[in-house]
Amino acid sequence: MNQEALILFNLAEALGIGLLIGAEREQRMSQTDVKSSAGIRTFAITALLGAVAQLTGGVALLAAAVLGVVLLAGLAYWRGRAENVGLTTEIALVMTVLLGGLSVTQPLVAAGVGVVMAVLLASRAYLHNFVRSVMTEQELRDGLMLAAATLVVLPVLPNQTFGPYAVLNPYLMWSVVIMVMVISAAGHVAARVYGAQYGLAMTGFASGFVSSTATIRDMAGRVHKIPAQLLGAGAGALLSSVSTVLTMALVLAATSLATLDAMAQPLLVGGLVAAMYAAPWAIAALRAPPTLAENVPPGEAVTPVVQTRAISLRAGLAFSVALAAIMLASTAVQQEFGPNALIAAAALAGIVNTQSAAISVALMVGSGQIAPQDAVLPILAAISTNTGMRVALAATLGGAGFAGRVIPGLLLGLAATWAAVFLPVTIPLWG
Structure with a gap:
């Protein structure tokens, strides 16, 4: 695989991770009254941001991108704290930019972590019920x-x-x-x-x-x-x-x-x-x-x-x-x-x-x-x-x-x- 094809593959994987996690978050918002500033598009773009930062500037630029996402996520949580008492979406957004960067250096690991993360997010009701009522x-x-x-x-x-x-x-x-x-x-x-x-x-x-x-x-x-x-x-x-x-x-x-x-x-x-x-x-x-x-x-x-x-x-x-x-x-x-x-x-x-x-x-x-x-x-x-x-x-x-x-x-x-x-x-x- 030549260099250009490899870069396209990494970007496609980052986009897929962002879409997967974002789709789960978007579905979650549609089923509840909880509002969120991050939906499927935000997660997809965030994952691509991490990948592009890693490709163009390495670890230093990726760290700057992560810091920017952390600040934006913190601001969004502060503005919506009266309606949203959880931090799941904000933390998931930070993880998504990191997974976008990881998809460039360790694509298999990034894909696996992305799938596990999406499963954990989608299993919210089951996990809560298990821990609170079954275990x-x-x-x-x-x-x-x-x-x-x-x-x-x-x-x-x-x-x-x-x-x-x-x-x-x-x-x-x-x-x-x-x-x-x-x-x-x-x-x-x-x-x-x-x-x-x-x-x-x-x-x-x-x-x-x-x-x-x-x-x-x-x-x-x-x-x-x-x-x-x-x-x-x-x-x-x-x-x-x-x-x-x-x-x-x-x-x-x-x-x-x-x-x-x-x-x-x-x-x-x-x-x-x-x-x-x-x-x-x-x-x-x-x-x-x-x-x-x-x-x-x-x-x-x-x-x-x-x-x-x-x-x-x-x-x-x-x-x-x-x-x-x-x-x-x-x-x-x-x-x-x-x-x-x-x-x-x-x-x-x-x-x-x-x-x-x-x-x-x-x-x-x-x-x-x-x-x-x-x-x-x-x-x-x-x-x-x-x-x-x-x-x-x-x-x-x-x-x-x-x-x-x-x-x-x-x-x-x-x-x-x-x-x-x-x-x-x-x-x-x-x-």
Whole structure:
């Protein structure tokens, strides 16, 4: 592309950004009684002003143009302050001149920021309603905690190993805390979005991203307390096993892609079998009238069974500490007694938490201590013992009806996971 064509492209992009943002502001003025001195033409010209200033005078002239727009926007706000108590249009106008200049030096970035800005402006009613009416104060605090953990704490932690066997890494340990909180938040959002409409089935699926063991325990307790909830609680318990497989894939992808590649076929086959078994029960629960799917005593609502908060820093820290202990024990056992002992250590760890055992084994793959294929049996051993724990909970807490629905699904999923390891052919998972 020659120089003249490139300049025309930059100017066209600046004009497009101005028209996009200006169209949203013009539409906003037409739907309300709020008056504004900046409409679609003003925004388009302002964006072109930024682009031309950058092209002809560089940063210095662009800064002068921005200063001029700031003064004009401030004057317009001062003159109309009795009718307009917001600063959105004025700030958007200043951003538009900056985006016009950015379209000359970084056109892709400018286009992306312009689209995001237009979406934010157009989503005014939805965002206001969400923050004021949907989001709780606790959820806001949880979101701020997650942001601080990710953007403030994580960047300052050292990314190097220390301690016995050189397996502890502060940066990695805190990344695990963040990962647990993100997965918990995703499950909480899913439960908030779907729980009231679809009841225990969708709540169980969402809660399974945090802990399938805890979900099955709580679902069994619900059935023991309210037998009429058997259909929904059974479906939720089965769907939690499906979300556990998805969680396992996510944590392996974040820890070691080589380990995920080695475990992909067992996870895929086991997850598909679990999903196929759970599907009829889930469909029946979703189609059932509320008196069957969500029959609860007066005054008791169907709520998420595991999560009462969006995230839990304590749960993330506990998971990370458990992971560190398992990593130390697994590395010590592997170095002292060989790979067979590693399988036993992973099996014991899996009773408490499958993901922590899988992560510890995957980290050993990442550090070169074991080969990816050597991680398969330890992870399967952890899955097996954890499944055994879930089977025991279903059998002892939920009664015969609950156990008869849930236990066959758990055992079929586990059998399929093991069988996939010994398939005579390999399914081409990655295309």
